[in-house]
Amino acid sequence: MGSDNLVIKLENIFLSYPDGRNVLSDLCFELPKGSRTGLIGPNGSGKTSLFHLILGLVPRTSGSIGLMGQEVETEKDFRQARKKINLVFQNADDQLFSPTVLEDVAFGPLNLGASTAEAKKIAQKTLKELHLSGFEDRIAYRLSGGEKKLVAMATVLAMDPEVLLMDEPTTGLDDVTRERIINILNSLDKTLLIASHEYDFLARTTKNIYKMEEGRIMFAGDAARLHPHYHIHEAGDVPHQHS
């Protein structure tokens, strides 16, 4: 696999907090174009920090970052990269900072250079695709948790990134919204990188699973094969084998 096929290429990344704690240490990771990858790991394992580092929101301590086949160093490089790679934050309230839904979804396209009319059109189209038509004039704080999450996804999808990162997309959501997100993700023709600690969510949305441990990323296997599930042992304590 040639390296020009990689949308994200991280080499020997170190990241430490101001207090000296290491979050990422000697992390290497490659994300090929078109792949659908899940990233699993406990709270505090550095998933959010990793995403923020990829988008240039926090400075790395050392290491090299390649995005869309280009080495990125400066804020200017990252600004270019953010047109292609974008992130749905863990907390939708952080991402929806505009007073109304339409303004929030149009914010990205406007900044990418669309005219007001174009941005509005893109926003309306994106909302329609996510079955959120009629939400345009809704006031952000009056949305439910699930609606906020879907609108937050719309704000990012309106920018039409090639690579979509999602940070714990299912936290605190009801089953209906969860299903809707799974359906949306499965209908997207984008490279996906999803951080979650829900095995079954990742199993339904991604193909490969990586594990985050001690500041590093390790391949954990095929998503279809690697998910624990609860079940009742009818055989009780009698020794038995799983197929």
Next chain:
Amino acid sequence: MISEIFAFGSSPVHLLDPRLRVIFAVLFSVVTAVSNLFPTVCLALLMAIVLAVLARLPFRPLLTRLFIVNGLILFIWLVLPWSYEGTPVFSMGPLVVSREGICLSALITIKSNAIVLAFIAMVATMPVAVLGQALDRLHIPQKLVHLLLITYRYIFVIESEYHQLLRAARIRCFTPKTDLHTYKTYAYLLGMLFVRAAARGERVHQAMICRGFNGKFLCLHNFAIKQGDLAWILAMTTGLIGLGMLEWARII
């Protein structure tokens, strides 16, 4: 709970152009505030009542609001009538209540209620989201409008965070009293609120950067003057001229 109880509705006032409502609310408030004659302020109160009726303001919340505003007016009634020297009306021991003091208190009461009522009818009848856009169109500095809209967006989020913190304290049997422990607890709760707000401010900024924020903040809403607005402009202007004439032209 913070809520915009008057903001959502379909009354004739709710449908008017928000920019015009802001402009006329300012004009009305200023004219009324600088008036000092009873006929003027009474007409102003009448106009405010008409506006409130047209806006179909819910009665009970409206009364509650006016009650709170008049709490401060009550303070004036408690002090001004006897502290203002003038023609005595009656006396209670050493306290002499003056006619002038009562007149001034009454004038203030009418003025204050007229302005507040008109303000509720014209401005509180739009969500702050719309007010921000109207202010933007009226050329209020963009940074100030942006600050207003971000503040508005997050007061609801932070309020629920505050209630979470307070619940957490209550669960551990915190009962507010007049003692150092209570004040310390409140100080820590507020401190925590500020710390979380600052952290969220950072995340919001990051989210804005991710979507290409370059310091510019754009309001999308377009306002257009409709026919109903024109009739309203005419009516309000006539009313304001009436107030001005009563106050300054001395035609009565």
Next chain:
Amino acid sequence: MHISEGILSAPVLTGGAIFAVAATAAGLRKLSPEKIPQAGLLSAAFFVASLVHVPIGPVSVHMVLNGIVGLLLGWAAVPVIAVALLLQAVLFQFGGITSLGVNTIIMAAPAVLCHYIFKPFLSKNHTIVMAAAFACGAAAVFLSALIAAAALVLTGEAFREVSAALVGAHFFVMIIEGIITMFCVAFLKKVQPSMLNLG
């Protein structure tokens, strides 16, 4: 702390508005567009915090908090306070359009002043920090009450007693604001010293 609509005279309202516009413009200049989200979130937090009622004997008072706003924001406190007052007017009808200028000065002038007076002491030892924070919280409320009283007296001599009563009524608020500002600063110093720019 605010003065209701319909009380102050035209010259006082005009004067307040002019000072407030100038101070807000100065504050906005110190606030880069990148800092707006941060300032907006703090503004929202202060807005919510100012609705908090703390008990004092049989009654309760709501917080003013302009001392700590000043410590955290400096000049940026002016637009932040102006915005919070506008929101209070729209959402609760505390104050209004004509008194917005005067009310902004009442709250913001002490905030900025206290920032310059007390901020330097916050990097000193614990006792001095606690004393300075207490003084900051109390002084900000006292100065606010003084400015409000001045606005009333300038409106008319008739308000002399009203304004004296106003300052007197804020005596206990001053003490409580002092105590809360003191513990709040101690908390921030421990938990998030960067918010006080102390590294």
